[in-house]
Amino acid sequence: MTRLSETPGRVGTAVGLSVERVDARDKLAGKAEFTGDLHPPFMLYGAVLRSPYAHALIEHLDVRGAQDIDGVVAVLTGDDLSDIDPYYGHALRDRPVVAIGKVRFVGEPVAVVAAVTQAIADAALAAIEVSYEPLEVAASVDAALAPGAPLIHEGAVRPGLAHGLGTLPEREGNICYSYGFSRGDTASAFDTAAVVVEGEYRFPAVYQYSMETHTTIAHHRGDDIVVWSSCQHPFLVRQEISELFGLALDRVEVIVPYLGGGFGSKSYTKMEPLTVAMSRKAGRPVRILNRVDESMVTTRRHNMKCRMRTAAGADGELVAREVEMWLDTGAYADNGPRVTATAGDAAPGPYRWRAMDVKAHCVYTTTSPSGSYRAFGSTHVQWIGESQVDEIARRLGLDRLEVRRANLLGRGEEVRPGAKGVDADLVGDIEKVAAAIDWGAPRGPNRGVGVSIGLLAAGAHPVSMATVRLGPDGGVTVLVGTTELGQGARTVMGQIAAEVLGLESSRVRVIGTDTAYTPYDRSTGASRSTTVAGKAVEEAALDVLDALLETAADVLEVDREQLTIGGGAVAGGGRTMSYEQLVQKRFGLAGGELIGHGRVQPRGGSGGFADGPVFWEICVAGAEVEVDTETGVVTVLRTSSVADVGRAINPQLIERQDEGGALQGIGNAMFEEMRFNDDGLLLNDTLLDYRIPSFEDVPASMACTIVENGDGPGPFGAKGCGEGVLAGLPAAIVNALADAGVAMTELPLTPERVWNQIQKQRTVEPKERT
Template structure:
């Protein structure tokens, strides 16, 4: 049987995998018929609106909803008093967040009450008539004030671990520090003896907003003993578990349907608006739909702002010796995914170099601002620009080309990265050379222009548990059931390509629907660049089971003992020149035009428990190069060109790989150049609209963006694939920062706004005139 499978592989390679087939969902999305949660309606549905706190830290001493309850169209008003029969705390990492504010509020925008009414307008009108009396508390709106010994403590008492943090035993809370991650290799103190070059600086990274164009949206239906949700969540199975826990049901009693997502980028990972919607529907006794406005989604999830101190040492000749990093991530009022972001940032801090020693200490800090969660390439994006900036400083101090310095010091394939877990599974030197070559590295520099490269790694795959089902019916059509969330990346298309490839059927005969926890088998999550690699492997295995059944039937039909005599090609099984289509074989098997073959594919950790320390499934490379121009009169930085490397093993659909890197490049450019959520001292977000929070438009594009696909067929996924889509985000800001330093402006704070850059230029000029 194994031989047959191998022959199938070789002969069928390229009929679907590796092709730029058009997306399965292109037509339905262009036509406006694609359904997103906001477009759905279910019978008897009400509309919800949320009253959010106007203050960052306060005790709620009075809450009067009587007037709102009498408003036209109002069916229910939800407050803390409706949760007395529940343990209302959720949080996959730390169970610190109540469904709705209880005794106090901890950030501006925290839900305090919610109204369900017949129309959106009625619900919105009613929340204005809820009276809340706040007794204000001292506010810690940023990292420095939250770490002050006199700071107000956001969460008193012991923190409870959530069910899905995957980080072992959580350490105890210390003041406002909810999580710490430390790693140490060798003895950092001993490396200083031979150090001729020492780079030691402090850095600031901004809080930013993912801005998936579709905001968080959910429809919840609570009917005793069953909860149904239509939600735009990236991880429906993890949300299901949290909803079941909160409302004291078996997980099988909670069913979540996920239609198309209008972008995710991490903003819709883990549980967001779902618990509040369920609680409101429970109170109303009718289904309720809640669709956030952008300003509400901005305080639902964001990327962590960060302070960092880093020190790098090297020999006079530029051999790297030691690195120390301390950083503090602002996770806002609730932990959300902060602990995981902290751990990932910690792992990114050393960078993929051959250190004699390093020491990293990361802290995840509560502040009275909106909660921070996942955003594409979290952790790696936070630290890579800092680490890589110091690598370039070493190169300048040693008088070595930054690319040469990396050639000398980067890890090689097979080198250990963490004391446990997967060694390096990529060729970083080859990757960064390709990126550098693409922007014309080595070309003579013009005035006010600079070039930079950057290299990093991101632990990808998360917990490697995914299942898939593939079915073939009596007409030969194929249905793939897999819970990867289609949020724009093209996962449904890729899954169809994988199934089509295995079965040698036309891509167009494969149907892939969205996630529905009632029907699609378990998939841990859609994120960490894992879908193609992990869930895709599940689809491949499931399709092979279907193929096994077809071969079994073909053996009977042809009267062949040895299945190795049979050949699978063009959606048929061949015995010499005789053949049966797969549809014919299904009909033969069941004796009529009906029945279906069902294949199951299971992916689980290859060894051990699949924990974070034992991982990752693969290392996603974060490699880019950039050329920038700076206007010394205005401080305006223009990115002239970028190049990124997607080291994907095998590109199932090369165009989709390119789109991933192009999208990540432009998001990274926004994060580097101008995106920044600005919180005032009182905890108010000052730029909570797209007018004030600017994201990249067509006008911000570099003249040239190159995305290079590297295929070494060395991934653990189907057909040697490994994931992509995040690495470029971490790499691009770092390459831009290095290019700007190459142009003469070394920065230690993002974003690189004209004002900041101009001030830095003045500082540098002042210093050089003093000499």
């Protein structure tokens, strides 16, 4: 196969250019179709009856009243699932499609009504008779781990289809999963350290809020199933639906229109099993379109309690760290085990430790399930570890940036045993975010600056396939299973194919996933699309190029080495032939097409994918804040980030990723918090009282620097981006606030919390600061 670097005469037609998004015009015209815009013939509307109790036995459930209503076609309950194994969950198979005998969180689906209109379905819910026998609630990690706590899950642990967690031990109490590692002698390192900083910290439950709520249409037709869904990982959804309903993979078709945002909330399997089960009962297509309050209890970010201590020498050498954390995964595991392991891996931070000990626990509670949200794990712990590094520097009278310079891992150094070494210039990255906020410059009272850096294992499991088709008119279509959820994947995939084929990217079309036609792609998450799926697209385009050059060499009667490509044509021997002419020449007349295949896999595939992770995403950011000491109000004045992307396929889209991630970082750090009461009831389940950032929260300055060191394993040396800043910025903000005089151990940084801390420091500070 012709390698790109060997392709003679290649010109830069697409990669590195901020080309127009392929979906921009349709979206600006309101024409882009989301799942909720589709109406298969005879579609019914689903409404879900949800549990008002956090933990209860279902005593009595009678749906006859609803069934008798005009326009109601069918009602689904747990009794309808007796012919299948009704439990799912990609990590742990712990969740029933609909409640069976018991509910474990407020909002758990107990029954579904399918009716000819949404209004009839909604109204019919009131006609369902249900009574509960309440059980003891454990609405927090502390309650779930207390002696005598109610057991939330009975029976043995059942591994899910895609858990990737090795051998799973037996369940102990409400511990869903535990992860940990230890290196060196932490006890002696702490005994001999010059400085030890320690504390207990809390991170809140956060709602991803993709503006399009979870929406699924399913049609169970007996022998096959079609699902249209706002899902990030269609192939994993297909796998779980196939397993649940006992149909072969090729009898389950998952179609993904545009997504109105995802951010992890639409990863893995969410509303699909319930919708398929409802359609199976009704015998017609059924749509379930969540309201926001329903999506809030479908998935969220884990809240967490963490104890951490860090030891350093008198010269600022970081020597040891001990961490124990408890992540609240709610009633079902969802992606909790992976989130927990990733948080554990992120806890040491990218420094040269002599000793470390990390324990991370994923804990069941009777609250709504937690799963993936952009930069999970790292966002949870980076602010804690990085605030301890800052505190060490303060106590030793050292510059906080200098301490990092001296301790950060260098390129190639080991992050943890068995994992890929550092594949970026960490010192260079943090210096850039520091410079962007004028590190070291004098500033007014109550202002502070902070920086932070961390590593996020990115790429997930590197399996992606792609097909590139060159039609008889010279147009190119890319089939790749990456989901367009707003990040610009279709644009970038098109640019990669266009670059390889020497075309303008406008000649390339990238269509949405239909698992019946689109080649396999593991998932859209962990910043993997450009790197992994993009590599498969590059390979597939090279495959097409190979066929083009083969035909051209034959027709033009010159050696392949003498051919050049450009402008949709191949030239050689003084003659030029367009791709259109070459395809026609190869097949005769105006038919046929050239089809290229690309494949990325851990072993036997292209280089760079054998060791995990695929790459380390650098979570680096800087912030300047001002605190009003009378009110506790903190203002983020400016932010900085570095997108360390190896090679920028589309620089403008990378900046947008960092800006969007930065605003989510501000939301996570400053005010977003799902509040559950002791009964497990979510108190702020509308956007009236769960606030996300608005135009008025945009900092006066947001600087994003793109670093291109060509060190990624993806196409053209690229690696992914878009998540790092969400882990990096809350940490930088916490550090900036501590620099301004207020050291916080709990997020979000609400005025009340900050004001209370200011009062506390005023009482104790004189002693501690001497």
